[in-house]
Amino acid sequence: MDILSVIGLILAACALLIGAVLKGAGLASLLSSAAFMIVVVGTVAAICIQTPLAVMKDAGRILPWVFRPPANRRGELIKRMVDWSNTARKQGLLGLEPIIERESDPFVRKGLQLVVDGSEPEVIRSILEVEIGVREQSDLRAAKVFEGMGVYAPTLGIIGAVLGLMAVLQNLADPSKLGQGIAAAFTATIYGIGLANLFFLPVASKLKVAIARQTESREMVIEGMISIAQGENPRSIESKLQGYLH
Template sequence: MDILSVIGAILGLVALLGGSMLKGAGLSGLWSPAAFVIVILGTCASILLQTPMHTFSRAIRIVGWVFFPPPQDPHALIARMVDWSTTSRKQGLLALEPLVDQESDPFLRRGLQMVVDGVEPDTMRQMLEIEAQAQHHRDTSAAKVFEGMGIYAPTLGIIGAVLGLMAVMKNLTDPSKLGHGIAAAFTATIYGIASANLLFLPMASKLKGVVHRQQVEREMLIEGLIAIAEGENPRNIESRLNGFLH
């Protein structure tokens, strides 16, 4: 679990609810079904119009990475590749074949299988880099779905406020309704700005960070597998791959 995301979500909720209470608006002042429909549903509608189905589906699948990012241990991965290199130099590349099916990561499994099959290093690099770049593009596009929601939400909040003020203008002859109507109008603005800056944009940044770390790990993996295929010294491989950690 990403403890910083949990703390951030809690603090954001406390800031919004606590601020409303301290300012005297109360919790009830934040609730507005009309504002919810205009801002939240409107934001969802906008992003659905913008996003292809496969990208939106991927965004839904990776949203959990905000709080539960995929486990990453580059130090352990480097140690494993050094062990693979030592084994291959002593027993040959075919000695790595039993390890292929033990890997849960499809990318790593395919790369290791290429090493066992004796694929030329240049060909292996080209194939793995194409796959890594394609995956990086898919995941980055999925993370930008939430970035788009963070862009649309404040604008829809303004639309909600304008619609609320239009309703207020129709009741100018009844002063008793003016205060409540104006407050309800600005609730939509709060929904838009708060959802963008406390939810959607931070989620997008967090996801893009996870995606970037995965890409760096794939690049490190490609370098390690190529070095194993070329029969480099395990210590040299370890020194080269440690550069990715900085």
């Protein structure tokens, strides 16, 4: 669990709710079904038009990473690769074959299979780097869905404010409705700017960090697999891969 994400969301809610009370606007001023329809539903509509279905599914898949990012057990993985190196030196590369069946990570399993098959180091690097690049681009496109929502929400908030002011102008003959109408008009702006800066854009940035960490971990796997294939000393492999822990 990423505790900072949880704390951030709680603080964001507190900032808006308590801020509204301290400013004298009250919590009721933040409740508006019209603002919700224009900003929230409108933002979802805009991003649906912009985004292919496959990318939208990927966005839903990686959204939980904000609170539960992919496990980053690089130290444990280094230890395992050093053990695999020892096995390869003692039993040959075919000694790694039973390990492939027990490996749960598809990327690591693919790397091990390439090593066992006796692939050249450059071939191993080329194949695995293609997979890294494709996966990274796919995940980044998914993260940009939330970045796009952060762009659309403030604009739709302004549209909501303008529509609210138009309604106010239609009631100029009744001064008693002007104050309440103007306040309601700006609620949509709060929705748009608040959602963009307190949720959508921070979520996109957090996901990009998680994606970058995954990429680094996979790059570490490539270096480890190539070192095993080249028969390097296990201690040298460990020293090399320790750099990925910093």
